[in-house]
Amino acid sequence: MSGRNPDHPVKDLFIARWSPRAFDASEMPEADLKIILEAARWAPSAFNIQPWRFVYARRQDADWQKLVDLLNPFNLDWAQHASALLYLFSDSEVDGKNGKPNRPSGTHSFDAGTAWAHVALQATTLGYHTHAMAGILRDEIHDRLGVPQRFKPEVAIAIGKRGDPGNLSESLQERETPSQRMPLSEIAFAGTWQ
Numbered sequence: 001m002s003g004r005n006p007d008h009p010v011k012d013l014f015i016a017r018w019s020p021r022a023f024d025a026s027e028m029p030e031a032d033l034k035i036i037l038e039a040a041r042w043a044p045s046a047f048n049i050q051p052w053r054f055v056y057a058r059r060q061d062a063d064w065q066k067l068v069d070l071l072n073p074f075n076l077d078w079a080q081h082a083s084a085l086l087y088l089f090s091d092s093e094v095d096g097k098n099g100k101p102n103r104p105s106g107t108h109s110f111d112a113g114t115a116w117a118h119v120a121l122q123a124t125t126l127g128y129h130t131h132a133m134a135g136i137l138r139d140e141i142h143d144r145l146g147v148p149q150r151f152k153p154e155v156a157i158a159i160g161k162r163g164d165p166g167n168l169s170e171s172l173q174e175r176e177t178p179s180q181r182m183p184l185s186e187i188a189f190a191g192t193w194q
Contacts, residue, residue, distance in 0.1 A: 004178050017124040018178035019131040021078040024163035027060050028083035032126055036159065037086075039122030045111035051091035052115035055145050058084045070144060071156060072135035078168060079133065082158035086119065087141065088112055088132075089151040102150075112154050123159050131158045 004015050037054060057063040067085040068076060090112035093102040120130045132155045141153045165176040
């Protein structure tokens with residue numbers, strides 16, 4: 001796919017997943033979105049705490065525009081054409097037990113990342129593409145979505161079918177291709193950091 005060739009024989013699913021910005025603004029069946037969220041539900045987490053939470057809307061839902069409006073202007077420009085938007089949050093606290101107070105979670109963002117990976121891969125198997133975005137209005141999210149303060153906003157995720165890249169700005173059209181990856185030798189070291 002577009003010159004993406006793994007150095008080792010991983011499943012095609014990992015190579016097929018990429019993050020386009022051109023979406024076709026089609027409606028997504030609720031059943032498809034629930035399958036994608038169900039995959040996230042089964043992600044692993046430290047001590048099985050499952051700190052991820054999602055707030056979502058499909059483009060045909062009443063809350064669609066509210067979620068679109070929480071993207072920064074750069075992301076809003078293209079992500080408004082997705083079929084669904086998800087906001088991923090992670091619980092920064094672990095509930096205390098036996099009368100003990102809550103304590104900070106050291107792995108909440110990491111664990112939420114596993115849920116995002118499950119979303120991305122499940123969406124790919126259903127013929128959708130996903131694009132995670134850090135560019136969100138973090139200062140407004142808690143109030144506008146009714147999210148408790150202990151939940152950290154991680155990313156927004158656009159999900160949809162590929163659209164015409166010609167509808168993107170010229171600079172984004174140039175980037176609308178699957179990206180490459182660094183060689184394994186640059187990211188994984190046997191025994192000691194090289």
